[in-house]
Amino acid sequence: MSHTVRGIHHINFLVRDLDAAIQRYEALLGVPVTVREPLPRRGVDTARFRLGDTWLVLIQPTGAGIPADHLEQHGEGFFLMSLAVDDLEQSSQSLAGSPLQPGPIRHGVANWRIADLDRNQTFDAQLQLAEEDSQ
């Protein structure tokens, strides 16, 4: 069994002030924000821009959680990159037992399903696998 990453599903940047960041990124990208929505179980408010076949996501922590911890420790900027796969279970099984074994599957915004990777195994780049649930 094997798996193939077919693209960058999304890339997340942490910001302290989502309103200000949306305004700045709209000017930079020349396109309006696509969707803004909170993800309470992750303790964040989010806004995303469609860029080609990828999403650029801005994240403001609004409560306790991993994003808030990361902002506290590292400040604003890059948070993680998510790699698009067609079948998250198959990819997880394919990588099981290797240093790249993904963590448990969790739900992101919209219909996104996520499995985090260990940054110690990817040269300190925080990566994850993502699939869009068609159901």
Next chain:
Amino acid sequence: MSHTVRGIHHINFLVRDLDAAIQRYEALLGVPVTVREPLPRRGVDTARFRLGDTWLVLIQPTGAGIPADHLEQHGEGFFLMSLAVDDLEQSSQSLAGSPLQPGPIRHGVANWRIADLDRNQTFDAQLQLAEEDSQ
């Protein structure tokens, strides 16, 4: 005059050992590295993977320069994200005089032309604009 970013052109991650990183990323992505090539004027060796309409680029500093300085100060991991535009001069003119004014145009690997943005204006995300020169 205006401009539109039409995608993420590439995203760069710094690594200390490019050989080891290529091997690990080939296993993670399920695809072989596309191109490996040095960029001496930037003081780096590079390897890139095609992922959808984006490039994932691994960079190992091999000499003095901004990438080496960044690795020394921040360690491995995310380095920068490059936004694809159709006309770099027009985009630079469009953003001139704003906080998002790009720096001078420089050459990257292959036929890539680059203009860096000020990370203090993008919430500490290091960004740049990129165009592929058709000539």
